[in-house]
Amino acid sequence: MNSRNRLSPRAGPVPNSRLRVEPFLPDAGSHANVTTSSIKSPLPMALISAINQRYSALAESTCCLLCGGAADRSYAQLGEVAVDIGSGRGQDALRLAEAVGPTGHVYGVDVAEGMLEKARRMAEKLGVTNLEFRRSEIEKLDLPDQVADLVTSNCTMNHAADKSAAWAEVYRILKPGGRFVVSDIYALHEVPVSFRSDPKAVAECWAGAVERELYLETLSACGFSDIEVLEESAPYKKGAIEVASFTVSGQKVGCCCCG
């Protein structure tokens, strides 16, 4: 790995309001058929509704929703506990469940009911028992502290209304010494606020993107160490902006009293 891609942890919050989206416009009722009352939401309901609607509709499709090889590059080991955030139709979670084996465990987390139904059906059909799917938001994961050896995610973190809160949750659920491997998109230029505050555009997986430097600074500010960019695409157009995809890994520093 090129050393220029390796970053060291930096203390303190990233003082940038662009990590948090602007208040969304009130939901105009177009998502009235979507049930969102079953989870306690720290996010604007309009965003959760837009995500639920878009991704529940895509649950039965075969379209590719990946933006990198996070699961492949995570090298999950037998006996590990892994969490896949934004688990979608569950393919990565199923592969992780196979890798960690019967002595390990995998949690898939998603907010779209249609995706969760599809993923649970697949796991049941395949008789996979070391895997469970939970409905929860990235910013408020329904998981205990320090439960995971490994966190993976593919094309999901960009949807977070509050990026720092989402990454703080990754940090919270990781055991000391645990690692994350995440594929996501970043924006080539600052995304105009009119797009960033549009729930539909954020749900479409482009308007919530932040610039590369800001993305990596957020990880660093959360306390992660050994941050590495493992792969990166050429820029491409998505929605109304230019983005690139990358896969990033990092580690939660082990406890100082263990050395």
Ligand SMILES: C[S@@+](CC[C@H](N)C(=O)[O-])C[C@H]1O[C@@H](n2cnc3c(N)ncnc32)[C@H](O)[C@@H]1O
């Ligand atoms: C682009 S899809 C990727 C799905 C899956 N990781 C894959 O690679 O096929 C993004 C997934 O993240 C979920 N998601 C988006 N925003 C979320 C949020 N705030 N909380 C939880 N899940 C979210 C969506 O429901 C969707 O299943």
